Amino acid sequence: MGQIEWAMWANEQALAAGLILLTGGIVGVAGQFKDWQFAAYGIDGESLIDICLLEYPRGKRKNKGTSIDRMGQRYLTICVKAFGPLTRNYFVRAGLHAVLSIPGGFMLPTVLGCVCVAIASLIYLLAAIRGEQWEPIMPQVESKQRPGESMKEPPSNPPPRPPRRAPEETARGCCICQPHSHLCQLCLRAPPRGQCDQGFAQSNNCCRL
Amino acid sequence: MGNWVVNEGLSILVILVWLGINIFLFVYYYIVYLDERFYYTRVLVGDALSWARAPAACLNFNCMLILLPVCRNLLSFLRGSCQCCSRNITRQLDRNITFHKLVAYMIAFHTAIHIIAHLFNFERFMDAQLEQNETIAYVLSQIGNEDNSSYLNPIRTNETNPTFVAFTTIAGLSGVASTLALILIITSSMEVIRRSYFEVFWFTHHLFVIFFIGLVIHGVGEIVRGQTASSVLENKPNICATQYKDWGKVPDCPIPQFTGNPPMTWKWVIGPMVLYVFERLVRFWRSKQKVVITKVVTHPSKTLELQMKKKGFKMEVGQYVNLQCPSVSQLEWHPFTLTSAPEEDHFSVHIRIVGDWTQQLFEACGGEKKEFQEAWKLPKMAVDGPFGTASEDVFRYEVVMLVGAGIGVTPFASVLKSVWYRYFNNDTGLIPKKIYFYWLCRETNAFEWFADLLQSLETQMLERGNADFLSYRIYLTGWDEAQAAHFTVHHEEENDPITGLKQKTLYGRPNWENEFKTIAGNHPGARIGVFLCGPEVLAKSLSKQSINHSDADPRGVHFIFNKENF
Numbered sequence: 001m002g003q004i005e006w007a008m009w010a011n012e013q014a015l016a017a018g019l020i021l022l023t024g025g026i027v028g029v030a031g032q033f034k035d036w037q038f039a040a041y042g043i044d045g046e047s048l049i050d051i052c053l054l055e056y057p058r059g060k061r062k063n064k065g066t067s068i069d070r071m072g073q074r075y076l077t078i079c080v081k082a083f084g085p086l087t088r089n090y091f092v093r094a095g096l097h098a099v100l101s102i103p104g105g106f107m108l109p110t111v112l113g114c115v116c117v118a119i120a121s122l123i124y125l126l127a128a129i130r131g132e133q134w135e136p137i138m139p140q141v142e143s144k145q146r147p148g149e150s151m152k153e154p155p156s157n158p159p160p161r162p163p164r165r166a167p168e169e170t171a172r173g174c175c176i177c178q179p180h181s182h183l184c185q186l187c188l189r190a191p192p193r194g195q196c197d198q199g200f201a202q203s204n205n206c207c208r209l
Numbered sequence: 210m211g212n213w214v215v216n217e218g219l220s221i222l223v224i225l226v227w228l229g230i231n232i233f234l235f236v237y238y239y240i241v242y243l244d245e246r247f248y249y250t251r252v253l254v255g256d257a258l259s260w261a262r263a264p265a266a267c268l269n270f271n272c273m274l275i276l277l278p279v280c281r282n283l284l285s286f287l288r289g290s291c292q293c294c295s296r297n298i299t300r301q302l303d304r305n306i307t308f309h310k311l312v313a314y315m316i317a318f319h320t321a322i323h324i325i326a327h328l329f330n331f332e333r334f335m336d337a338q339l340e341q342n343e344t345i346a347y348v349l350s351q352i353g354n355e356d357n358s359s360y361l362n363p364i365r366t367n368e369t370n371p372t373f374v375a376f377t378t379i380a381g382l383s384g385v386a387s388t389l390a391l392i393l394i395i396t397s398s399m400e401v402i403r404r405s406y407f408e409v410f411w412f413t414h415h416l417f418v419i420f421f422i423g424l425v426i427h428g429v430g431e432i433v434r435g436q437t438a439s440s441v442l443e444n445k446p447n448i449c450a451t452q453y454k455d456w457g458k459v460p461d462c463p464i465p466q467f468t469g470n471p472p473m474t475w476k477w478v479i480g481p482m483v484l485y486v487f488e489r490l491v492r493f494w495r496s497k498q499k500v501v502i503t504k505v506v507t508h509p510s511k512t513l514e515l516q517m518k519k520k521g522f523k524m525e526v527g528q529y530v531n532l533q534c535p536s537v538s539q540l541e542w543h544p545f546t547l548t549s550a551p552e553e554d555h556f557s558v559h560i561r562i563v564g565d566w567t568q569q570l571f572e573a574c575g576g577e578k579k580e581f582q583e584a585w586k587l588p589k590m591a592v593d594g595p596f597g598t599a600s601e602d603v604f605r606y607e608v609v610m611l612v613g614a615g616i617g618v619t620p621f622a623s624v625l626k627s628v629w630y631r632y633f634n635n636d637t638g639l640i641p642k643k644i645y646f647y648w649l650c651r652e653t654n655a656f657e658w659f660a661d662l663l664q665s666l667e668t669q670m671l672e673r674g675n676a677d678f679l680s681y682r683i684y685l686t687g688w689d690e691a692q693a694a695h696f697t698v699h700h701e702e703e704n705d706p707i708t709g710l711k712q713k714t715l716y717g718r719p720n721w722e723n724e725f726k727t728i729a730g731n732h733p734g735a736r737i738g739v740f741l742c743g744p745e746v747l748a749k750s751l752s753k754q755s756i757n758h759s760d761a762d763p764r765g766v767h768f769i770f771n772k773e774n775f
Contacts, residue, residue, distance in 0.1 A: 004406040012396040020392070027325055033332045034370075061405070068401055108371040109328045112385065116392055 007059060007090060007132045010123035014097060015055045017120050021047040021104055021113025028109040035107045043110050046100045053079060054087065054096075060135040069137045081136045088135075090128035097121035217756075219301055224311070227274075231267050231315065238266040246435040248446035249349055249361060249465060254333040261326035262433070264319035269477040271319065272424060275312045276481040278305035280488040281596050303771070317395060320388060327384075331371040334364045345453040352464060359466040363432040379430040387423030390416040408541065421482065424474055431469025440466040496533060496591040503555055505574045505587065508658045511562040513571050514548070516555045519592055524551050526603060526627045527620040530594035532558065537569040537588070546619040547595060550626035552634075559619060559658065602771065606738035609641050610728065610768075612751065614649040614743030618659055621646065621742070625679075629666050632673065644679045645728060647719060649743070651687030684715050721750060725758040729766045739770045 025043035028036045057077040060067045069077075080087045087093070098121040104114025242251075242259040250258055278284070284302050340347035353360025364374050375381035396402075397413035436444070440463075449462035457464045504516035524547055531542040543566060545558040562571050575582040603609055603624050613621045628644065648659075663681060670678055728737065739755050741748055755768035 004409055006409075008406065009397055009402050009409055012399050012402060013393070016392060016396050023321075023325075024328075027328055031329055031332060033328075034335075058401075105372075108331055108375055111372055111375070112324070112388060115385075115389060119389075119393070 005061060005132055006123055006127035006130065007134065008061070010090075010120050010127055011055055011058060013123055014117065014120035017113055017116030018047045018055060020116050021110055024104070024110035024113045028107055031109075033107060033109065040107075040110075043104055043113070046103070047113070054093070058137065060137045067137050073137075077136045077138075080134075088133050090124045090132055090134065093134075094121045094124035094128055097124060219298070220304060223301060223308075227311075230270065234266045234270055235263045239263040244435075245446055246438075246441055248436070248450065249467075250433075250435055252450070253337045253346055253349060253362060254330045257326045257329035257333065258433075261323055261330055264323040264326070267319045268316060268323065268424075269474050271312050271316045272421070272474070273477045273481050275309060275316065276478075276485045278309040278312075280484055281594075282488055282491045283484060285596050313395070313398075317391065320391060324384070324388065328371075331364075331374065334362050335369075335371050335374070337362055338364045338367045343454065345450065348453045348456070353467065359437075359468070361434050361465075361467045363430075363434065378432060380427055380432050383423040383427045387420045387427065390420040390423070394420070412540075421478065424478065425472070428470070428472030428474055431471065434467040434469050437466045437468045492531075492593050495593050498592070500590045500592045502574070502584075502587045502590060504557075505576070505582070507576055508559070510657070512658065513560045513562060513567075513574065513576060514557055514658065515560065515574070515590075516549070516557040517590060517592070518555050522556060522592075522595075524549075524556060524595045526551065526624045528595035528623075529620075530556075530558065530592050530596070533591040533593070534566075534570050534573065534588050535591065536573055537566060541566055542593065543567075546623070548619055548622040548626075550623055550630050552627060552630035559622070561616060602738060603740060604641060606641060606769070607735050608643045608645075608728070608732045608737045610645045610647070610724075610737060610739045612647045612649070612739070612741045612743065612747070614741075614747055615651070617742030617744075618648055618650070619742070621740075622659055622662060625662060625666055628679070629669055632669060632678075643677070643732070645724075646679060646681035647684065647724075648681065649684045649686055649718070649747075651685065682715060682719070684717065684719055686716075686718055721754045725754045725768065729758050729768075733766055734764055735766055737766065737768050739768050741771070 021043055025040045025047065027033075029040040029044070053076065056070060057073040057080050058067065058069050085092075097117050101114045101117035101121065104110035104117065239259045239262070242262050247258060284305055288302050334350075337346040337350045340350065350362040350364075352362075354365075363378070364371075375385065393413055394416050397410050403410045436446075443463050444456070444465040446465075449456065449465075452459060452462050456462050498519055498521075500517050500519045502515055502517050504514075506514040506516070508514060527546070529544050529546045531544050533542045545560060547556055548559045549555060549557040560567055560570065562568055570588075571577075573588045575586065603611070611621050611624065613619075625646070628641075648663075660683075666679060739751060741751050752770045755770040759765075759767045
């Protein structure tokens with residue numbers, strides 16, 4: 001399991017937990033349960049901070065290339081990035097979540113949210129122990145060079161052909177390789193005489209791999 | 210114009226029936242708890258009782274359903290015995306994972322309603338128990354203080370709080386455990402986690418065992434109470450409710466007796482649980498069968514081919530197997546498409562080396578070493594399967610369009626090889642009269658082994674003089690400036706003078722509109738199977754094209770779209 005980034009799962013768990021905590025808080029307030037004031041206030045406020053600011057922007061994956069960001073997370077990424085090491089370090093996040101979960105334990109509607117946030121905190125602790133860090137997903141600079149501004153789409157048809165010329169040598173070559181162009185369609189390089197420079201040997205008039 | 214019903218109709222019907230049953234159960238059980246028997250319960254908690262019991266019924270139904278789509282062996286068995294059924298029905302079995310997800314969302318939804326309603330119940334029961342004055346709530350809560358069986362209010366003392374009660378009743382504790390398991394399962398099943406860190410998803414998903422145990426014991430405490438049948442006859446709520454102060458003192462209104470509902474969930478889920486246990490046993494037994502690696506081939510671009518033999522192994526085209534290598538990992542099973550044809554004496558898979566497990570497997574099979582490996586040095590493998598997928602249906606259509614994008618070309622290796630063998634054996638049972646094959650890839654380097662296969666096929670067909678049977682196009686969608694220069698300078702002939710075939714390697718993406726139009730024009734009135742193994746975006750595009758180019762007239766041409774997914 002070498003390539004797992006626990007922080008990714010911790011992030012999903014924390015986001016879900018924040019929502020659950022929020023729902024519990026709303027139920028507590030709307031139903032006017034006992035103790036609703038001090039628990040619900042803290043919870044609604046804290047879970048909002050939790051969800052909106054901290055957990056919504058997804059971090060960048062360390063190992064593989066593509067990181068999928070959530071819709072509209074760009075602005076929050078900037079906010080979260082501004083806190084520097086406080087948000088980058090997962091030990092801090094683990095501690096923060098652990099502390100935020102405590103007020104949830106005081107009334108029944110928010111107990112579930114409390115336990116879920118605590119679990120997220122534990123997973124973040126695991127991520128932190130393994131040395132993971134939160135990296136922001138910044139918008140990519142378009143670095144690929146498109147050949148020529150006029151070509152917007154890759155060609156969908158083969159290029160036009162000049163008129164046929166008489167074959168200079170006996171028709172030898174690959175059934176895939178075209179004898180006149182000496183272009184092996186598999187390696188897309190012009191093979192030197194008799195052999196593809198990719199090492200594809202020719203035999204029986206066919207490119208064999 | 211399209212005939213959307215042909216392609217999607219049965220799936221929509223299944224979903225509507227399922228939703229209909231959910232709605233029916235919800236409404237029915239809501240009304241059940243508006244009955245006279247629960248009059249006094251509703252005095253204490255109001256509508257929250259019905260709002261809690263109705264989703265509970267839906268939860269029973271959905272938890273029964275959720276285990277069924279993941280019984281792979283059962284589904285394969287149904288598929289196999291459904292050969293006589295219409296293609297439409299077997300196609301529904303392809304969408305088992307989609308259905309599993311839908312049912313899971315429904316379970317999450319109903320769990321949320323159920324929990325919120327019970328939060329109100331707990332709070333109101335607590336309020337009733339804390340009553341000081343002699344209200345009906347107070348009187349009702351006091352019932353059953355002497356004996357422990359005929360009480361109404363499950364909270365028996367006023368020196369507690371709802372949180373404490375939740376964690377000290379069987380229902381509360383099992384509910385919390387099940388819900389936690391459910392939440393962990395759902396967060397680790399998010400697409401991001403599932404696609405990148407499969408192990409987290411797979412291992413966490415086994416928390417469903419806790420979920421089901423919690424579910425079954427949830428009702429054991431029988432804390433949802435209603436009047437006993439005999440008590441309703443003696444103490445009629447609509448008459449006696451107002452005289453609560455005189456219960457027991459007046460002959461018309463004795464003290465009401467209450468009892469709980471026995472647990473019902475086990476009746477719903479016992480069947481699927483047994484089936485699932487059976488499924489896992491079958492998987493285990495199959496994995497214990499001896500599998501021998503007969504040949505290991507390393508292909509360029511990090512592809513490993515394993516040829517194996519197993520006694521009694523039977524496969525169809527386009528199926529996949531789950532492989533396990535105990536020396537690499539005891540617990541991990543990974544799916545791979547079979548790339549050999551059923552007519553061969555071995556079965557093979559082509560494995561791309563992209564992660565931990567595949568890398569270790571490569572090394573275990575001596576991939577790094579150049580010299581010949583002894584057969585006994587090769588690792589033991591375990592194989593579960595084969596499991597059927599959409600490609601099995603390829604031979605049931607007259608005309609087929611096969612589209613493989615990138616690594617999605619692998620199931621078609623099996624199909625095409627099988628076509629080759631049947632051709633070789635002059636198999637008249639070979640139903641497809643024409644195969645159109647589209648191979649989309651950035652570059653063919655990663656799949657040279659497949660290009661090799663195509664060439665062999667082509668030679669075969671040429672020798673038979675039926676070069677038109679298989680028409681294939683390779684589309685290279687990745688290109689850069691250097692290649693573009695090559696294309697213009699080194700043009701290719703339209704017809705290869707040796708083979709006489711139109712072997713165009715085309716650049717960029719195919720124009721599906723044109724392709725579908727041409728094929729529809731070539732085969733009017735035929736049922737054309739469109740098989741895709743590739744990315745979602747392409748699936749949507751092809752699906753739309755299939756619908757658009759299908760005739761509304763049942764005698765016209767129909768494109769039936771099938772998608773493989775991994």
